[in-house]
Amino acid sequence: xxxxxxxxxxxxxxxxxxxxxxxxxxxxxxxxxxxxxxxxxxxxxxxxxxxxxxxxxxxxxxxxxxxxxxxxxxxxxxxxxxxxxxxxxxxxxxxxxxxxxxxxxxxxxxxxxxxxxxxxxxxxxxxxxxxxxxxxxxxxxxxxxxxxxxxxxxxxxxxxxxxxxxxxxxxxxxxxxxxxxxxxxxxxxxxxxxxxxxxxxxxxxxxxxxxxxxxxxxxxxxxxxxxxxxxxxxx
Numbered sequence: 323x324x325x326x327x328x329x330x331x332x333x334x335x336x337x338x339x340x341x342x343x344x345x346x347x348x349x350x351x352x353x354x355x356x357x358x359x360x361x362x363x364x365x366x367x368x369x370x371x372x373x374x375x376x377x378x379x380x381x382x383x384x385x386x387x388x389x390x391x392x393x394x395x396x397x398x399x400x401x402x403x404x405x406x407x408x409x410x411x412x413x414x415x416x417x418x419x420x421x422x423x424x425x426x427x428x429x430x431x432x433x434x435x436x437x438x439x440x441x442x443x444x445x446x447x448x449x450x451x452x453x454x455x456x457x458x459x460x461x462x463x464x465x466x467x468x469x470x471x472x473x474x475x476x477x478x479x480x481x482x483x484x485x486x487x488x489x490x491x492x493x494x495x496x497x498x499x500x501x502x503x504x505x506x507x508x509x510x511x512x513x514x515x516x517x518x519x520x521x522x523x524x525x526x527x528x529x530x531x532x533x534x535x536x537x538x539x540x541x542x543x544x545x546x547x548x549x550x551x552x553x554x555x556x557x
Contacts, residue, residue, distance in 0.1 A: 328509040330391050330524045337386070337394040339461040339538040340475075341433070342497055346541040348431035349460065350481040356451055356466045362426070362486035365417035373449055373466060377402040377410060382448060384471035386478075387509045390527035390534075399469050401450030405443045412485075422487035426494050427468060430481040436494040437470070437477055439487070441506060446471050449482070461542055474507040474514065 327333060360368045380403060385395045412418060425442055428434045441447070448469045451458050458464040463480030470477045488494070496503035502523070504513040512520030514527075 327385075327393055327395075328387060329512045330521060331387055331393040331509075332391060334392045334394050337397065337462070338535045339542055340388060340390075340534060341480075341538065343534060343537055345431055345433060345497075346538045347545075349545055350430035350464070350483075352430070353460050353464045353481075356449075358466070358482065359484045360412055360416045360487070361484065362488050363419045363422040364412075364487055365419075366415065368412075368416045370411060370415075373407060373411070374402050374451070377406045380448065382446060382469075384446060384469070386469075386471070387474055389474035389476055389507070389514050389523075390531050391524050392531060398454045399448055399450045400452035400455070401448045401466075401469070403445060404447045404449055404468070405445065407449055408439075408443060412487075416487070418487040419489065421489045424488045424491050424494075426484075426486040426488060426491075427477075427479045427482060428484040428486070429463075429467075429479045430483045433479055433481075433497060434494070435477050435479055435496070435503075436488075436491045436505060437473075438506065441470070441473065444470075444472065472508055472510070474504075474509055476503075477507050 356373045358370045358373050360370060379400065381398060381400045383396055383398045385393055386397055387393045423439050424436055425439055426434060426436045450467055450469050451465060453462055458467065466482050467480045468478045468482055491505065501517050502515045504516050507513050514520040514523040
């Protein structure tokens with residue numbers, strides 16, 4: 323594991339539930355089935371009932387870097403490689419168009435992002451259902467989430483439910499102002515957004531961390547106290 327953090331990041335000892343504040347009270351409707359809808363520029367739209375079926379499980383220790391400048395180091399994720407899912411499930415069953423080089427990822431809570439397919443095919447990008455040897459909690463994305471360690475946390479969509487393969491990103495509308503969203507969002511290049519230097523966005527985001535952590539924690543406590551609660555979503 324590298325001994326230093328990426329540019330502009332500082333380490334946290336905890337791993338808080340985190341995200342855009344409009345998402346603090348949004349929770350997934352189902353928290354047990356590892357299913358995905360594959361759609362978009364594909365020959366066949368496919369509902370995959372179990373993303374992990376027939377694929378080799380892997381375990382990976384990697385750091386998580388939030389775009390707001392905090393990092394949590396040494397998280398142990400368990401799941402399958404996105405590249406294996408793409409090659410063994412998406413290609414033979416959905417047959418995406420050769421030109422479909424973008425993927426829009428959507429979560430049950432309405433979170434969405436867009437990534438280059440080439441970035442998703444990196445060997446450290448996983449679809450996961452465990453964290454530190456335990457079932458993935460809803461606070462961190464159950465039943466299924468993406469983990470893309472080389473990219474800021476907003477690319478690692480929680481409670482992932484849908485993949486849309488696209489020729490371009492014109493149909494994608496980010497959850498935030500477009501200047502706050504970067505197509506690649508690579509941590510080592512400090513691609514926090516587009517049109518604005520990443521170093522400037524550090525100072526926009528940092529004052530928001532403490533209040534956001536508190537709001538998400540309070541929402542999680544309220545949700546867990548409800549008779550049907552105990553599980554929740556958003557990073």
